[in-house]
Amino acid sequence: MLMHIVTFAVLVLSIRAADGFPNYKDDYMDEDLATFDYYKGTEEFDEGNRTQECEECVPELCPLPLGCRAGLVQDSCGCCSQCANLEGQTCDLGQRNVYYGLCGENLECKLDRSDGADGEELEAQCVCLSQKPLCGSDGQTYMNICKYKEAGFSKPGLNVSDGPCKTVPIIKVPPHNLVNVTGSSIAFLCEVFAFPMALVEWRKDGKEIILPGDDPHISVQSRGGPQKYELSSWLQIEEASQMDSGTYRCIARNELGHVSATAILGVLPPDEMSTYLEQNLNEMSYDQLQDYDRDYY
Secondary structure, X not given: OHHHHHHHHHHHHHHHHHHHHHHOOXXXXXXXXXXXXHHHHHHHHHHHHHOOOOOOOOHHHOOOOXXXXXXXXXXXXXXXXXXXXXXXXXXXXXXXXXXXXXXXXXXXXXXXXXXXXXXXXXXXXXXXXXXXXXXXXXXXXXXXXXXXXXXXXXXXXXXXXXXXXXXXXXXXXXXXXXXXXXXXXXXXXEEEEEEOOOEEEEEEOOOOOOEOOOOOOEEEEEEEOOOOOEEEEEEEEOOOOHHHOEEEEEEEEEOOEEEEEEEEEEEEOHHHHHHHHHHHHHHHXXXXXXXXXXXXX
């Protein structure tokens, strides 16, 4: 009987203590802070920023915008000047500076429908009105007037003329070393920029024979792009054998000169390929373990 009374008393005390916790108040805690709803406050703060009412405009109190490479635009209240958005930055459609900001000089805000997947919300971006390349007095080619204006901000006295600068070829994307198994298809890529346009050719192991020569399992394809004054060239090897192992060279030339880049190809039989892959996986695992073993404290 005594045991039941003690148990009942403990339950009553527990319930009363639990009832007391919601009304608990620290003597040192500010009353407003004790009742503050963090998540509600965050939502109200964000909403207030989006629907902020404009106060009386006092231009003398406006902060001075610095480093504006695309010029100046008015802020959302039409009072102060702020930096305009650069090419490629997200922007507000129309003439109202609402959330992302307005585009700068020689730019317009457009929706790029080619980038959006089905169901995705498209974002507008600043696009340069002119896409004509210009040759800078610094010897650099600027793909449009917007890029030139950006560069001119940090290069006082920079002048331009129409068209790209004449230059020896520049290999933008060189071929990369490859290792593959016998019987597989292999492809090397070489991307070149040049004006006048360059001619791209492939050679192997320092030989003078221009590929593909008369070899039926090797082919070379070239096309313009991906950008203006660029050329992309592929060397493809079908059903590769160990005889195809070696050093391949991409050579780009025009009337002003030539450049080249090399890549090594290794073609291994299946058993050697398995060993090669296993060794590389072990090395990768070892490197990752070393990263974890480092003491960052």
